[in-house]
Amino acid sequence: MEILEDGAMTSYPSRVVIEEQGLRDGLQSEETVLPTAKKIRIIDALVDAGVRRIQVTSFVNPKLIPQMADAEALCAGLKAQPGVIFSALVLNARGLERAADAGLGHVSASISASDTHSRKNANVSLVEARRQFADMAKIGKAHGLAVSGGLQCVFGCRFEGAIDSEAVFDLVKEQLDQGVDEIVLADTTGMANPYSIQEICAQVIALAETTPV
Numbered sequence: 001m002e003i004l005e006d007g008a009m010t011s012y013p014s015r016v017v018i019e020e021q022g023l024r025d026g027l028q029s030e031e032t033v034l035p036t037a038k039k040i041r042i043i044d045a046l047v048d049a050g051v052r053r054i055q056v057t058s059f060v061n062p063k064l065i066p067q068m069a070d071a072e073a074l075c076a077g078l079k080a081q082p083g084v085i086f087s088a089l090v091l092n093a094r095g096l097e098r099a100a101d102a103g104l105g106h107v108s109a110s111i112s113a114s115d116t117h118s119r120k121n122a123n124v125s126l127v128e129a130r131r132q133f134a135d136m137a138k139i140g141k142a143h144g145l146a147v148s149g150g151l152q153c154v155f156g157c158r159f160e161g162a163i164d165s166e167a168v169f170d171l172v173k174e175q176l177d178q179g180v181d182e183i184v185l186a187d188t189t190g191m192a193n194p195y196s197i198q199e200i201c202a203q204v205i206a207l208a209e210t211t212p213v
Contacts, residue, residue, distance in 0.1 A: 019053040020046055024089055028058070028067045036070045040077045043086075053085045055108060059095035075102035087148065091122065093135045100143040109136045110150030110184060113168050114157035117188070121152070130174065137178040149180035154200060156191030165200060172204050176211040183208070 023043065027034055039056075046054055056078065062069035071088065078086055087106040090096040099107050111129040112118040118126045133149070140147040153160075154168050168185075175183055185204065187197075 017053060018051065019055060019087075020051050021055040024055045024058050024068070028065050030067060033067050033069075036073050036077060039070075039074055043078065047081050047084055052083055053087070055087050055089060058089035058091070059098040059102075060089075060091055071098065072102045075099075075104055085146075090136060092132055093139055096136050096139050096143075096145075100140075100145060104145070106146045106148065107136075107140055108148040108150065108184070109133060109140075110152055110186065111171075112152040112157075112188075113163050113171055114153040114160050116159040117153050117157050120159065130171070133175070134178055137175070137180060141179055146181045147179070148182045148184060149175040149178070150184035150186060151175075152186045152188040154185045154192075155187045155196050156189055158189045158191075165203070168200065169203055169207060172207055173211075176208060 023039060027039070043054060043056060057071040057074050058065070058068045059071050060068055075086075075088070085106050086104060087108050088099050088102075088104055090099055090107045090109050096107055096109070111133050112121060112126065115126040118124060118129050122129060124132065137147055137149070151168060151171055153163055156162055172183055183204065185200065
């Protein structure tokens with residue numbers, strides 16, 4: 001992939017990674033709590049269909065999201081598959097510790113690039129979210145986990161509107177410096193367009209390439 005002076009990419013990647021998140025993002029919105037055994041059958045079917053990355057659950061407060069209350073039991077029922085990554089969403093240090101204790105090798109953690117969205121979605125300021133993320137990254141590495149970092153509202157926020165790209169790059173650089181294995185840039189509110197995606201992704205790729213391993 002070539003990056004032009006204006007930050008645009010001349011071509012798309014030759015390979016993409018698809019991560020199935022229905023077991024977490026989909027089921028947590030449903031009123032019906034799916035039995036653990038049925039979730040495992042869905043995961044097995046996804047693996048049989050060729051899906052190689054599956055976010056199977058989230059380690060969150062079961063009183064707030066009862067659909068994810070069986071996180072430990074679900075992980076205990078997973079069958080190790082060559083080349084398949086099972087991951088879970090974690091929102092704080094406690095959730096990360098639970099994921100590690102459950103035997104997962106991969107966790108996903110993200111914060112919002114918008115202070116207003118962070119306060120409304122996670123009930124913490126962006127400053128506090130950054131501090132919590134640093135703790136999670138440190139704990140994850142101490143447990144030998146692969147940590148997928150990430151940012152929400154990268155391409156816009158329904159509360160604040162446009163997000164300063166330089167602020168996004170600062171957050172990306174911070175997470176890279178904390179040793180994350182990858183970074184997910186989320187179009188949380190559906191405000192991205194092809195140009196903004198190419199412009200921001202090109203800069204993030206450049207930052208990742210210059211970060212010491």
